[in-house]
Amino acid sequence: MKPPTVTHDLYELDQDWNDEQRAVMLQIRKFVDQEILPTINEEHNNEVLRKDLIPKIGQLGILEMLAEGSLDPVTYGIVCRELERGSSALRSIVSVQGSLVIGCIRDFASAEQKATWLTKLGTMEAIGCFGLTEPDFGSNPAGMITRAEKTSSGFVLNGSKCWITNGTQAHVAIVWAKLDGVVKGFLVPTNTPGFTAQSIKGKWSFRTSDTGMLFLSNVEVPESALMPGAKSLGAAIKTLNNARYGICWGVAGAARGCFEEARQYVIDRVQFDGKPLASHQLIQNKLAWMAAEITNMELMSKRLGELKAAGRVKPYQVSLAKMNNCRKAIEVARVCRELMGANGIHSEYHIGRRMVDLETVLTYEGTEHIHSLIVGENLTGIPAYS
Numbered sequence: 250m251k252p253p254t255v256t257h258d259l260y261e262l263d264q265d266w267n268d269e270q271r272a273v274m275l276q277i278r279k280f281v282d283q284e285i286l287p288t289i290n291e292e293h294n295n296e297v298l299r300k301d302l303i304p305k306i307g308q309l310g311i312l313e314m315l316a317e318g319s320l321d322p323v324t325y326g327i328v329c330r331e332l333e334r335g336s337s338a339l340r341s342i343v344s345v346q347g348s349l350v351i352g353c354i355r356d357f358a359s360a361e362q363k364a365t366w367l368t369k370l371g372t373m374e375a376i377g378c379f380g381l382t383e384p385d386f387g388s389n390p391a392g393m394i395t396r397a398e399k400t401s402s403g404f405v406l407n408g409s410k411c412w413i414t415n416g417t418q419a420h421v422a423i424v425w426a427k428l429d430g431v432v433k434g435f436l437v438p439t440n441t442p443g444f445t446a447q448s449i450k451g452k453w454s455f456r457t458s459d460t461g462m463l464f465l466s467n468v469e470v471p472e473s474a475l476m477p478g479a480k481s482l483g484a485a486i487k488t489l490n491n492a493r494y495g496i497c498w499g500v501a502g503a504a505r506g507c508f509e510e511a512r513q514y515v516i517d518r519v520q521f522d523g524k525p526l527a528s529h530q531l532i533q534n535k536l537a538w539m540a541a542e543i544t545n546m547e548l549m550s551k552r553l554g555e556l557k558a559a560g561r562v563k564p565y566q567v568s569l570a571k572m573n574n575c576r577k578a579i580e581v582a583r584v585c586r587e588l589m590g591a592n593g594i595h596s597e598y599h600i601g602r603r604m605v606d607l608e609t610v611l612t613y614e615g616t617e618h619i620h621s622l623i624v625g626e627n628l629t630g631i632p633a634y635s
């Protein structure tokens with residue numbers, strides 16, 4: 250038997266990166282191999298949130314670069330891919346902190362708000378969360394019930410938010426609320442009286458991630474809590490599009506992780522006449538299909554990164570890749586699970602955890618249906634949301 254000449258990077262994408270991108274890729278890969286993979290399955294099984302990871306993620310320096318605006322989109326994509334090879338929940342910490350909180354503050358906050366939060370968020374001395382979804386308004390955030398009312402000194406906020414990543418760990422929450430019927434963004438320190446957060450337990454996906462409910466009961470904030478640039482729901486959705494871009498790369502990493510594990514497994518595992526599973530045509534057919542899908546995911550993501558760097562990226566382009574890549578990553582994970590037989594369902598391997606975590610990624614930041622409707626509207630000119 251010849252040794253394999255390629256693993257999954259058949260189109261040599263990783264050879265295209267510049268020195269800085271390659272260094273970042275190797276740095277995050279090492280972090281995942283040393284800090285995440287050895288213990289993550291046990292943490293997943295026991296629903297453990299590893300708080301010691303927070304400063305370590307800060308020390309990677311990635312979020313500081315995002316806070317300064319010095320990380321180019323493709324490098325950010327490579328970071329997301331490498332993190333999600335380890336864990337979707339880990340990549341989510343960086344997506345929320347980096348794209349949804351730091352990104353939103355950079356785009357829409359006042360100079361004073363930026364000075365208060367950006368440095369601390371970049372080092373992870375402060376944790377942020379992004380509260381858009383409500384118990385009764387997920388795909389349709391425009392219907393949100395959370396309200397802001399003007400007072401003599403600022404605003405009073407009332408309402409609740411649901412399924413909020415980092416919700417119980419955050420020092421500052423971006424709360425989207427309607428003021429006179431128009432959605433606005435507020436920066437709310439989570440120690441403000443009337444603000445409470447409660448952990449959502451019993452998830453079978455994202456078990457290593459903090460997901461919370463936020464409750465706002467007569468939360469009084471000063472006028473300076475309103476982000477002046479966040480004038481409508483469009484600001485929240487623009488912010489989401491940046492995080493969705495990172496997810497497109499991230500899920501390719503999760504698929505890569507599954508593929509690496511399953512490919513090695515079928516080469517090592519012997520059945521029927523002393524031959525490895527990998528010697529059978531059915532198995533090679535599945536490996537080839539997965540290699541094509543992973544290559545597609547990465548090429549779509551890289552192209553998005555190039556469009557983003559050139560300032561040309563359109564929301565429907567992001568939606569196309571979010572829709573495609575999340576679905577394909579789950580399909581790849583399932584095929585890998587199948588190729589590993591009974592071992593595929595055991596937490597000695599990472600595939601099962603990656604597979605159930607991908608179910609969350611398919612749903613959050615806009616479900617597959619919603620992204621197909623965004624693409625559909627741009628293909629037909631006809632909005633079909635309601």
Ligand code: TGC
Binds near residue numbers: 565614
């Ligand atoms: P509509 O009334 O048409 O527009 C409202 C405002 O949004 C703007 N807009 C878009 N902007 C960018 N990309 C798009 N695809 C956009 N679609 C609409 C629009 O220009 C308008 O702006 P403005 O300034 O006039 O206010 O929108 P609609 O209410 O009919 O809804 C459109 C729809 C369905 C696409 C939108 O509601 C949507 O994207 N829904 C999905 C909700 C979602 O993604 N939630 C995510 C919550 S956060 C999260 O999940 C974090 S997970 C943690 C992690 O990332 O790890």
Ligand code: FAD
Binds near residue numbers: 413
């Ligand atoms: P629904 O909107 O009720 O949708 C249910 C189903 O109906 C889906 O299949 C959907 O595609 C479909 N559907 C809905 N409308 C249509 C339509 N018009 N046409 C066709 N099909 C439709 N939110 C935040 O704000 N911040 C966070 O940090 C955050 N983190 C999350 C972390 C986790 C672990 C999870 C699971 C979710 C998180 N979310 C967060 C919430 C997430 O964004 C929502 O779950 C998502 O937007 C979908 O909303 P929903 O769950 O209410 O589903």
